[in-house]
Amino acid sequence: MILTQKQTCQLGIRLSIHQQHSKIDQILIHQQIELLEVLIGFETNNKYEIKNSFGQRVYFAAEDTDCCTRNCCGPSRPFTLRIIDNMGREVMTLERPLRCSSCCCPCCLQEIEIQAPPGVPVGYVTQTWHPCLPKFTIQNEKREDVLKLSGPCVVCSCCGDVDFEIKSLDEQNVVGKISKHWTGILREAFTDADNFGIQFPLDLDVKMKAVMIGACFLIDFMFFESSGNQEQRSGVW
Numbered sequence: 001m002i003l004t005q006k007q008t009c010q011l012g013i014r015l016s017i018h019q020q021h022s023k024i025d026q027i028l029i030h031q032q033i034e035l036l037e038v039l040i041g042f043e044t045n046n047k048y049e050i051k052n053s054f055g056q057r058v059y060f061a062a063e064d065t066d067c068c069t070r071n072c073c074g075p076s077r078p079f080t081l082r083i084i085d086n087m088g089r090e091v092m093t094l095e096r097p098l099r100c101s102s103c104c105c106p107c108c109l110q111e112i113e114i115q116a117p118p119g120v121p122v123g124y125v126t127q128t129w130h131p132c133l134p135k136f137t138i139q140n141e142k143r144e145d146v147l148k149l150s151g152p153c154v155v156c157s158c159c160g161d162v163d164f165e166i167k168s169l170d171e172q173n174v175v176g177k178i179s180k181h182w183t184g185i186l187r188e189a190f191t192d193a194d195n196f197g198i199q200f201p202l203d204l205d206v207k208m209k210a211v212m213i214g215a216c217f218l219i220d221f222m223f224f225e226s227s228g229n230q231e232q233r234s235g236v237w
Contacts, residue, residue, distance in 0.1 A: 023202075024052055024053065024202075024209070025053075025199065025200060025201060025202040025204075026052070026053040026197065026198065026199050026200075027050060027051070027052065027053075027197070027198040027209075027212075027213065027216075028050070028051040028052070028053070028055070028195070028196070028197050028198075029048050029049070029050050029051075029061075029195070029196040029197075029198070029213070029216055029217075029220075030048060030049045030051065030195050030196075031046060031047070031048050031194050031195065031220070032046075032047045032048065032049065034046075034047075043070040043071045043074070044070070045062060045063040045064065045065060045070070046061075046062075046063040046081075046225075047060070047061065047062050047063070048060070048061040048062075048217075049061075050083070050213070057086065058085070058086065059083050059084065059085055059086075059091070059092075060083070060084050061081055061082070061083045061084070061217070062081070062082055062084070063079050063080070063081050064079070064080045064081070064082055065077060065078075065079045065080065073098070074225070074226065075221050075222065075225035075226055076098070076099075076221075077098070077221075078096050078097050078098040078099075079094075079095075079096050079221070080093065080094070080095055080096075081093070081094040081096075081217055082094075082118075083213070090117075090118050091116060091117060091118075092114065092115060092116040092117070092118070092210060092213070093114075093115040093116075093118040093119070094112055094113070094114055094115070094213075094214050094217055095112065095113045095115070096110075096111070096112045096113075096217075096218065096221070097111065099111065099127075106129040109126065109127035109128075109129060110126075110127040110218060110222060111124060111125060111126040111127060111218075112124065112125050112214045112215070112217065112218045113214075114210055114211045114213070114214035116207070116210045121141050122140070122141050122207040122210055122211065123138065123139055123140050123141055123146075123207055123208065123210070123211035123214070124138075124139040124143060124211070125137070125138055125139070125149070125211060125214055125215040125218055126139060128148075132153050133150055133151065133152075133153055134150065134151040134152075134155060134164070134219075134222070134223070135148070135149070135150045135151075136148070136149040136150070136215060136218075137149070138166075138208065138211055138212070138215065139211075140207065140208070140211075141207070145169055146169070146208060147166055147167065147168065147169065147175070147208070148166075148167040148168070148169060148171050149164055149165070149166055149167070149178070149215055150164065150165055150167065150171070151163070151164040151165075151219070151223075155223045155224075160182050161179045161180060161181050161182055162179065162180040162223075163177050163178070163179050163180075164177060164178040164179070164180075164215075164219060165177050166178065166200060166212070175200065175201055175204075176198070176199045176200035176201065176204075176212075177198075177199050178196060178197070178198050178199075178212065178215060178216050178219060179196065179197045179198075179199075180194055180195075180196055180219070180220075180223075180224055181194075181195040181196065181197060183195050194220055194224045196216050196219075196220065198212050198213065198216055200212055
């Protein structure tokens with residue numbers, strides 16, 4: 001069987017993802033500060049560094065959204081997020097469609113699709129309606145439920161971390177967490193550049209580890225995208 005150039009590239013990316021994800025149980029995501037946003041409040045494409053537990057950068061993530069969408073739709077905007085490895089290859093693509101941003105409406109809730117490599121869905125994160133708590137379901141590529149994700153009633157990063165717990169389907173066992181880290185009063189007040197940590201079992205399927213990265217970005221946009229001086233940190237709810 002002769003592989004085409006595209007198939008060979010996708011195979012190489014899959015092997016790279018497997019090698020990176022199979023030996024980690026923690027991921028750090030650091031959003032870069034955009035000077036234009038700080039000075040005039042003009043929303044620019046978000047950029048992130050994705051690191052392992054040793055602080056070594058393994059991926060770079062960049063939002064690909066047009067100016068009108070960013071500044072008109074704000075944190076609720078649909079987006080494409082491209083994740084690139086240290087060799088410059090796009091290894092993952094995250095797609096968030098435009099959905100309802102009101103907790104009063106149980107239909108058309110938030111979700112994100114994770115592709116690894118680009119064009120090959122490996123899982124989804126879908127919001128589960130709840131009147132008080134932020135809840136999500138982690139699904140595989142067949143849209144079968146795999147894990148649950150739930151956050152606190154009040155999503156407020158005030159002098160402390162905010163934890164979203166990764167749970168078993170029956171929600172009886174906590175197997176990991178996504179944490180929004182407190183970054184200091186000045187950074188929290190005047191920028192929307194956030195730091196996150198993701199912890200999961202070392203033996204978790206590599207596809208689900210990729211989906212957890214997507215879940216982290218969805219949480220960032222839903223709850224922490226607006227800077228403190230805009231007073232919208234919980235605007236989704």
